Amino acid sequence: MTTVPEVAVIGVGLHPFGRYPGKSALEMGEDAAIDALADADVDWTEIQTLFAGSMDVKNPEAVSALLGMTGIPGRAVFTGCATGGTSLAMAAQSIRLGEADLAMAVGLDKHKRGAFADHPSVSGLPEWYGSAGLFLTTHFFGMKINRYMHEHGITEATLAKVAAKAFRNGEATEHAWRRKPLSEEEILASPYLNYPLRQFMYCGPDEGGAAVVLCRADKAREYTDTPIYLRASTLASRREGAIEVLTPSLPVRDTASPTTHASREAYEQAGLGPADVDVAQLQDTDAGSEVIHMAENGFCADGEQEKWIAEGATEIGGRLPVNTDGGLLANGEPVGASGLRQIYELVNQLRGRAGARQVEGARVGYAQLYGAPGTAAVTILST
Amino acid sequence: MTTQVPVAEDLFTWPAKEPALIAGRAADGTLVFPYRPRRLNGTAREELARVELPRRGTLWTFTSQRFRPPAPPYAGDDTAETFEPFTVGYVELDGVGLRVEARLTEPDPEKLRIGQPMELTVVPLGRDPEGNQTMIYAFAPVEV
Numbered sequence: 471m472t473t474v475p476e477v478a479v480i481g482v483g484l485h486p487f488g489r490y491p492g493k494s495a496l497e498m499g500e501d502a503a504i505d506a507l508a509d510a511d512v513d514w515t516e517i518q519t520l521f522a523g524s525m526d527v528k529n530p531e532a533v534s535a536l537l538g539m540t541g542i543p544g545r546a547v548f549t550g551c552a553t554g555g556t557s558l559a560m561a562a563q564s565i566r567l568g569e570a571d572l573a574m575a576v577g578l579d580k581h582k583r584g585a586f587a588d589h590p591s592v593s594g595l596p597e598w599y600g601s602a603g604l605f606l607t608t609h610f611f612g613m614k615i616n617r618y619m620h621e622h623g624i625t626e627a628t629l630a631k632v633a634a635k636a637f638r639n640g641e642a643t644e645h646a647w648r649r650k651p652l653s654e655e656e657i658l659a660s661p662y663l664n665y666p667l668r669q670f671m672y673c674g675p676d677e678g679g680a681a682v683v684l685c686r687a688d689k690a691r692e693y694t695d696t697p698i699y700l701r702a703s704t705l706a707s708r709r710e711g712a713i714e715v716l717t718p719s720l721p722v723r724d725t726a727s728p729t730t731h732a733s734r735e736a737y738e739q740a741g742l743g744p745a746d747v748d749v750a751q752l753q754d755t756d757a758g759s760e761v762i763h764m765a766e767n768g769f770c771a772d773g774e775q776e777k778w779i780a781e782g783a784t785e786i787g788g789r790l791p792v793n794t795d796g797g798l799l800a801n802g803e804p805v806g807a808s809g810l811r812q813i814y815e816l817v818n819q820l821r822g823r824a825g826a827r828q829v830e831g832a833r834v835g836y837a838q839l840y841g842a843p844g845t846a847a848v849t850i851l852s853t
Numbered sequence: 854m855t856t857q858v859p860v861a862e863d864l865f866t867w868p869a870k871e872p873a874l875i876a877g878r879a880a881d882g883t884l885v886f887p888y889r890p891r892r893l894n895g896t897a898r899e900e901l902a903r904v905e906l907p908r909r910g911t912l913w914t915f916t917s918q919r920f921r922p923p924a925p926p927y928a929g930d931d932t933a934e935t936f937e938p939f940t941v942g943y944v945e946l947d948g949v950g951l952r953v954e955a956r957l958t959e960p961d962p963e964k965l966r967i968g969q970p971m972e973l974t975v976v977p978l979g980r981d982p983e984g985n986q987t988m989i990y991a992f993a994p995v996e997v
Contacts, residue, residue: 587923596887598861600926602956602978602989603918609941612916620914620967665917665940665962713914713943719876719886720943722950 475699477562478690479851480683481510482814485578486645487678487801495527495677495804499578500536502679502807506574510683510693517683518570520544521560523553523577524806530578551753551841552705553577554680554809555849559703561684571689575682577807581675593716593843607842608672608756610715612664615758617713619666622773624761626666630654631779632757633671633799639786640800642826647676648800671757676802680810682817696821701834701850702739706732708844715842728846729766729838736836736848737768744768747850748832749819750790751812753840754797764792767838767848791829794819805841812837813849820853860928860978860987863888866905867988872975873908874953874990877901884951906953907946908973909995915942917962928987930979944971944992958993970995 483505485498499522507514514537522544524530531544547557557575564570585608590600599605618624634654640646652670660669690697708714711725737743744767752767754760761779765772769790778784784792795801795815798808816835818824837849859867864887866873877885879892879901886906891898921927921936931937940962943952958974959965971992978989 585920585923587926590926596861597926598864598989599887601860601928601987603922603927603929603939604941604954604956605926606918606922609916609918613914613941613943616916617914617967661919662917662962663919665915667916717954719884719951719953721883722945722952 475687475701477565477700478685478687478697479700479813479817480685480690480693480697481506481512482817483507483509483681484645484811484814485679486647487676487804487807487811488647490677495524495578495580495679496530496533496536498580498677498679499530499533499576499681502578502681503533503537503574503576506681506683512572512683512693514538515540517572517574518542519561519564519573521547521557521573521575523547523557524579525553526579526581530576530806533576533578548806549705549845549847550843551755551803551805551808552839552845552847553806554812555703555837555839555847556705558682558810558813558849559705562700562703565684565686571686573684575684575810576679577804577810578679579804579806580677581804583675586675595716595718599718605716607715608664610713611756611759612667614713615756615762616666618758618762624773624776626658627654628761628776628779629666629671629757630657632754632760633657635785636754636793636796636799639794639827640796643795643800646796646800647802648796667756667758673755673798674802676804678804678807680807680814682810682813698817698820698851698853701742701852702736703847703849704732704735704739705845705847706735714844727766728844729763729840732846732848733767733838736850740850742834742850746834747790747836748834749794749816749829750792750836751797751815752792752838754793754799755803755841757799759840760792760797763838763840767836786827786829794824794827794829809837809839809847812839813851816851820851856985857977857988858981858985860989865975865990867975871908872973872990873905874973876904876906878904884949886951886953906951907949910944910946910971912965912967912969912971913943913945913952914967915940915957915962915965928979930977940965942992956989956991958991965994970997
C-alpha cells in the first residue's frame with residue numbers, strides 16, 4: 471500500500487432488497503441505518519453528518535426524522551446508478567475536510583415494477599426521442615453487448631454462465647432477492663428482452679436500503695478491531711464518442727467509457743492495480759454489463775472474458791470472484807441503495823464474515839457502478 | 854385521407870421521395886444530431902449550419918424491444934395488446950463519421966446482422982392531438 475488511508479468504514483447495514491408492500495423507502499433506510507450503527511457500535515447521536523441517496527424519494531435525508539432529529543447536516547445525493555458511490559465519497563470527503571469524525575451514507579428506494587419512465591427532457595433529449603420508443607436505457611445495454619460480442623468473440627453461452635453464477639451466489643446469500651438457482655439452459659430458454667439479452671440475464675428494479683458508517687481512519691480502532699479502509703473513490707461522466715445510454719448519435723472514434731476513466735483514477739489513488747484485487751462487485755444491470763465491466767475495470771483484456779468465465783475465474787474460489795452476493799441480478803436495483811449494497815458485501819468479505827460465500831483471505835475489495843446519464847463510480851477498500 | 858406529419862420539426866426532410874435526416878454542422882466539420890442551431894465552442898456560442906445527412910450506411914449494432922415502452926413518453930399508435938416488438942440500432946452513415954440511433958424496419962433481431970447496408974426511410978408512429986398521423990425516421994435493410 472502506497473497511500474495512507476484517511477477514512478475507514480466501521481459499520482455496514484442492509485435492509486434486504488426485494489418487495490415490501492406497505493413499507494416505505496424511508497423505513498427501509500431507517501432499518502439499514504440502525505443495522506449499520508449496531509455494526510459500528512455507534513449511537514445515532516454521535517453521527518455528525520448524513521448523505522442520503524434515492525431516486526424515488528425527493529428528500530431521503532428525512533430518514534433522520536425516523537432515526538432522531540439531532541440537527542446534523544443532512545444532504546440528498548443522486549448520480550443515477552452511481553448514487554451509492556457518491557454518497558460514500560461525499561461522506562468520506564466531509565471527514566477529510568474535518569467537518570465530521572463520524573459520518574453516515576445511506577441509500578433507500580422503492581421502485582415500481584418494469585422499466586423506468588420519465589420525460590426525455592430530464593436527460594436533455596427532445597420529446598420525439600421518447601415518442602419514438604427510444605428513451606429506454608435497456609436499448610443501450612443490448613446494443614453495447616451486441617457490438618462487444620461481435621468485436622471480441624463473446625458468446626451467448628458466456629452471458630448465460632454469468633447469469634447462472636449470479637443466481638447461484640444469490641442462493642448462498644441469505645438476504646438476496648432471487649435465491650433460486652437457474653441453469654444455463656433455463657436462462658437461454660427465456661425470451662429476448664433486448665437482443666441478445668434475455669429475461670433471466672436482466673436485473674429488475676425493486677426496493678431496499680443500505681447504510682455505511684464512516685470514521686476518521688486514525689480513530690477507527692476506538693470503535694472496531696476490523697476497520698476497513700477507503701483507498702479510493704472516483705466518479706466520471708461520459709466523454710464525447712463513447713457509446714452510452716440514451717445517445718441519439720455518436721461520432722465514429724474510439725473513446726473509453728466513464729468506467730475506464732473512473733477505474734484508472736481509482737487505481738492511481740489507491741496505489742494498487744487490478745492484480746491486487748481479491749473480490750469485486752461490478753455493475754451487472756445485465757449479464758453483458760458484467761462481462762464488459764471486467765475489461766473496463768482492467769481485470770482482463772477485451773475478449774478474455776470468454777476464457778475467464780469458462781474457467782470459472784469469477785466464481786467464489788476463482789482468481790477474481792465477481793458479485794459474490796449475486797449482484798444486481800440476484801438482488802435487484804433500488805437505485806439509491808444499490809451502490810452501498812456493494813460496499814456492504816465487500817466489507818463483510820474483507821472482515822471474513824461472508825459465511826458460505828466467503829472469499830478466503832480477501833484483503834482488497836473493488837466496487838464499480840455505471841448508469842444513466844453515462845456516469846461511473848469506483849470504490850476501492852482494503853483491510 | 855389522414856394527413857401525415859413529422860413527429861418533430863427539423864428532424865428529417867418531409868414530405869420527400871428520398872427523406873434525409875437533418876443535422877447541425879460546425880465550422881470544424883463536427884456534426885450534431887439531432888439538429889441544434891448552436892453549440893458551445895470553447896468560450897463562445899457557435900452557429901451551426903443546417904445540413905442533410907447521407908441516407909445510407911451500415912448497421913453498427915442493434916437490439917430489440919419486446920414490451921411496449923412506458924407511455925408517456927412513448928407515443929406509438931398501439932396498445933399493450935396490439936404492440937408489436939421492434940428493433941433499434943446504430944447506423945454508421947457513409948462517409949461522415951457519424952453513427953445515428955434509429956428504429957429499424959426489420960422487427961426480428963435474428964434477421965439482422967452487424968455490417969449490413971441500411972437506408973433511411975420514414976414510417977408511421979402514432980397520432981398527434983389533431984388526429985394527424987405522426988411519422989418517424991427509421992432505417993431499412995438494403996437488398997443486395
